[in-house]
Structure formats: C-alpha cells, structure tokens
Amino acid sequence: NAGVTQTPKFQVLKTGQSMTLQCAQDMNHNSMYWYRQDPGMGLRLIYYSASEGTTDKGEVPNGYNVSRLNKREFSLRLESAAPSQTSVYFCASSEQGVDTQYFGPGTRLTVL
C-alpha cells in the first residue's frame, strides 16, 4: 500500500505558467482534499471532493481548479501561476467526512 502519492515533489514556475498537481490514493477512500501550507500558518483547505463526481470550494479556492478523475485520483490545476501561490501543497484522503485524513508527501511549488 503506497497510501497517498503526489507528483511532482518539487516544481518551479514562472508567473503566468500553468501546471497540474497529481494525487492518487489506494485506500479506497471516498473523500479527498487539497491543502496549502505556508510558514507560520495552519493548513488551509483549497478544494475537497466528498465523493467521486463531486467537488467543493474550501477556504482559499481562488486561482485553482480541481478534477476528481475517479475514486483514486484528484488533481489540482493552477491556470496562471502567481508568486502568492508559492507554497507547499498537500493532498489528503479520508474514508468520508471528517474522519482521520491521510496525507501525501507534499509538492513544494515556487512561482518566480
């Protein structure tokens, strides 16, 4: 069991470029999440997917889009990257609702 995997691990973008962060889980969980983590702040929820086929905005959705491709995969897209999106991005999954969440290793994104 790999748990939650994320790709890439590191990425550097120029302002205005686009990219997609990939996330997959092999625990047959219903719910998946995307967070960002900035120094001195708690994790902030960007988007979540309660179940396959549904997505909802979290606390900081502006500048991001998501796709729940199937039960296993949940991707996060930055259409036009901005320096304010420099952060560490974590994907997580849970059986459902506010059950314990299991996290991936994170993607460290720098936008120049």
Add this chain to the structure above:
Amino acid sequence: KNQVEQSPQSLIILEGKNCTLQCNYTVSPFSNLRWYKQDTGRGPVSLTIMTFSENTKSNGRYTATLDADTKQSSLHITASQLSDSASYICVVSAKDSNYQLIWGAGTKLIIKP
C-alpha cells in the same frame, strides 16, 4: 470565528525530558479534536483523536488531554527521543461542517541530544 491557537510556537528540550504543548480553540459546536505530528518535509500523521466525552487519551509516550469546558487541549510527551523532533498540530472539527477542519499553526519541537 472558529480558531485554533497553539503555544508555544517553538520549543527546544533535551533528549529524555518531558514537555507539554498547548492548544486553545473557539470552535463551536465542537465535534472532535486531533493531534497530528508532521516531520520536516513530510505530510502530517494523526496521533490521537478525542471526542467531547473523552478527557485523556494515550498513544505510547504521547498523552493528549481535553477540557471541553475551557476549550483547551494539551499534548504531553514523556521521555522525549530525537525522533520526536517535529511540528505538532492541533486540529478541531465542528459538528456543522462535514468536511472542513480548523488547523492550528503548530508547535515546532526540537529535541537536542
């Protein structure tokens, strides 16, 4: 506004010593409280979960307490080891929010040999 505040921001102790980390929350109505451990460069990993009716829960050398009346929780680490060096994050969920957790900023703990 639902908030979770942790103290101290950072803490340095010698290997073998005990320490206690604090968490105060204003989340209402309260559902449960979790402590997560986050090693440098890794994702958070759940240590404990406590509901309204529980006031103590242990996981090895980690003991969490909860006082729902004063809306405070603590995480006590006994006989610290170098591998305990990490950030410890307090996370609270509200009953009326099915999918959103309120995350504290964490306490960065450094264990020195």
